[in-house]
Amino acid sequence: xxxxxxxxxxxxxxxxxxxxxxxxxxxxxxxxxxxxxxxxxxxxxxxxxxxxxxxxxxxxxxxxxxxxxxxxxxxxxxxxxxxxxxxxxxxxxxxxxxxxxxxxxxxxxxxxxxxxxxxxxxxxxxxxxxxxxxxxxxxxxxxxxxxxxxxxxxxxxxxxxxxxxxxxxxxxxxxxxxxxxxxxxxxxxxxxxxxxxxxxxxxxxxxxxxxxxxxxxxxxxxxxxxxxxxxxxxxxxxxxxxxxxxxxxxxxxxxxxxxxxxxxxxxxxxxxxxxxxxxxxxxxxxxxxxxxxxxxxxxxxxxxxxxxxxxxxxxxxxxxxxxxxxxxxxxxxxxxxxxxxxxxxxxxxxxxxxxxxxxxxxxxxxxxxxxxxxxxx
Amino acid sequence: xxxxxxxxxxxxxxxxxxxxxxxxxxxxxxxxxxxxxxxxxxxxxxxxxxxxxxxxxxxxxxxxxxxxxxxxxxxxxxxxxxxxxxxxxxxxxxxxxxxxxxxxxxxxxxxxxxxxxxxxxxxxxxxxxxxxxxxxxxxxxxxxxxxxxxxxxxxxxxxxxxxxx
Ligand SMILES: [Zn+2]
Ligand SMILES: [Zn+2]
Numbered sequence: 001x002x003x004x005x006x007x008x009x010x011x012x013x014x015x016x017x018x019x020x021x022x023x024x025x026x027x028x029x030x031x032x033x034x035x036x037x038x039x040x041x042x043x044x045x046x047x048x049x050x051x052x053x054x055x056x057x058x059x060x061x062x063x064x065x066x067x068x069x070x071x072x073x074x075x076x077x078x079x080x081x082x083x084x085x086x087x088x089x090x091x092x093x094x095x096x097x098x099x100x101x102x103x104x105x106x107x108x109x110x111x112x113x114x115x116x117x118x119x120x121x122x123x124x125x126x127x128x129x130x131x132x133x134x135x136x137x138x139x140x141x142x143x144x145x146x147x148x149x150x151x152x153x154x155x156x157x158x159x160x161x162x163x164x165x166x167x168x169x170x171x172x173x174x175x176x177x178x179x180x181x182x183x184x185x186x187x188x189x190x191x192x193x194x195x196x197x198x199x200x201x202x203x204x205x206x207x208x209x210x211x212x213x214x215x216x217x218x219x220x221x222x223x224x225x226x227x228x229x230x231x232x233x234x235x236x237x238x239x240x241x242x243x244x245x246x247x248x249x250x251x252x253x254x255x256x257x258x259x260x261x262x263x264x265x266x267x268x269x270x271x272x273x274x275x276x277x278x279x280x281x282x283x284x285x286x287x288x289x290x291x292x293x294x295x296x297x298x299x300x301x302x303x304x305x306x307x308x309x310x311x312x313x314x315x316x317x318x319x320x321x322x323x324x325x326x327x328x329x330x331x332x333x334x335x336x337x338x339x340x341x342x343x344x345x346x347x348x349x350x351x352x353x354x355x356x357x358x359x360x361x362x363x364x365x366x367x368x369x370x371x372x373x374x375x376x377x
Numbered sequence: 378x379x380x381x382x383x384x385x386x387x388x389x390x391x392x393x394x395x396x397x398x399x400x401x402x403x404x405x406x407x408x409x410x411x412x413x414x415x416x417x418x419x420x421x422x423x424x425x426x427x428x429x430x431x432x433x434x435x436x437x438x439x440x441x442x443x444x445x446x447x448x449x450x451x452x453x454x455x456x457x458x459x460x461x462x463x464x465x466x467x468x469x470x471x472x473x474x475x476x477x478x479x480x481x482x483x484x485x486x487x488x489x490x491x492x493x494x495x496x497x498x499x500x501x502x503x504x505x506x507x508x509x510x511x512x513x514x515x516x517x518x519x520x521x522x523x524x525x526x527x528x529x530x531x532x533x534x535x536x537x538x539x540x541x542x
Contacts, residue, residue: 039462039463042460141490144490148494152494153494156464158487159485160490164460164461165459169478169482225483227481228482229483231489
């Protein structure tokens, strides 16, 4: 299977049909594994890296999960192709910088990608739409078990799976969810949430940029600890925190509708106006404005059938995707013009935001709730 | 967001580090990141930055000049990169490692998944021990027929199967 065939279709996680996918965009789990008796990729000589690669790659390709896979040596991928894979979260930024001695294998659905000779000999990654960390883990766990029967993984009686960086040792597992949290950002609660999450040993990062400056209101929540806790315990804890953040985000939206309807209407209305009429737009601005439209869709300001279009624009307006679609390398200015053009075209038939119904509905729901609370008290 | 070092310029470099087992974010401006050598990983202890201040010191204490016989990796290399050279390094540098891992994780003992191969080898070793126990008991009880049978099973059990731990 050729790369352009795979990339012509958007990955499963972008389709947005997983559980809670309006707010939890994707769930991702990766396992770091290494072979015994070989230096880690960052320290190994080129010949050793190639030896590991030639030993691991055929095993990965012969997995039943990789029956319809795309497989490539890093040096055979162009810089643009690598960047597209990074934007789709199929390879890490670090892996995209690799040349001879590294490779990537991914399935057609783009739910499973295995990086060979990234920081570790193997990085087995699963990614799915919505909140389903345990399902994603099941997939990578199965693949890991199968590979572990063929390959001699470095495993220590006490420390567990050995990794190049001691922050990954033990389970070698990093699980994360990408969340869209405009409600918490607009209501200025995001920093509190980040601090609370940090306190329980989990990390929150802006997907693009940090803290309140996170672009597109997209955040990634992940585990930090990999040693001393079972995979299942880590996932359960992470899942619980994600569900709490989800709840906070939903509450903040209800309260914004109730108390700060003008702020919402203004943000969404402005985003709509600019996206529909701008002629030059940087990637940062596009992310932030599209986030407002996505929020508007969640709140019922826009019809539900426009959702996929908006979600896809998040990806299509990323620099590498933009250049891929235009089949050429573009200067920053040209990219901004093309980005605005694509957005205008895609949103040409997008109806105006209609917040009335949503706000009224919010009011009614609140009234009902108050009456109900009144009865039970 | 302002730079954590000079508190004046806008931060452009964002780093996450672990201090005493807690995640800390360090935001640096261009000038300070250059001064700290963040743009030149060779010039400073990346280990300290990535794994918490003191991580490289911890490693240093565990025997200066020691090198991993398998991959040639040294403490100085760890200090530079915050990464090990090979899986054997975990044995060579185990002394400083323990304290470092304690600060980073929940304990220092893995409780999660064990590779199938090892699991099988372990089960195998346990099964062999069980057979040997039964054999001793059969001999003690003077059940020679059972003993002969067990001896036979152990004989077929052993070759090439006891190597793994
Ligand atoms: Zn500064
Ligand atoms: Zn070593």
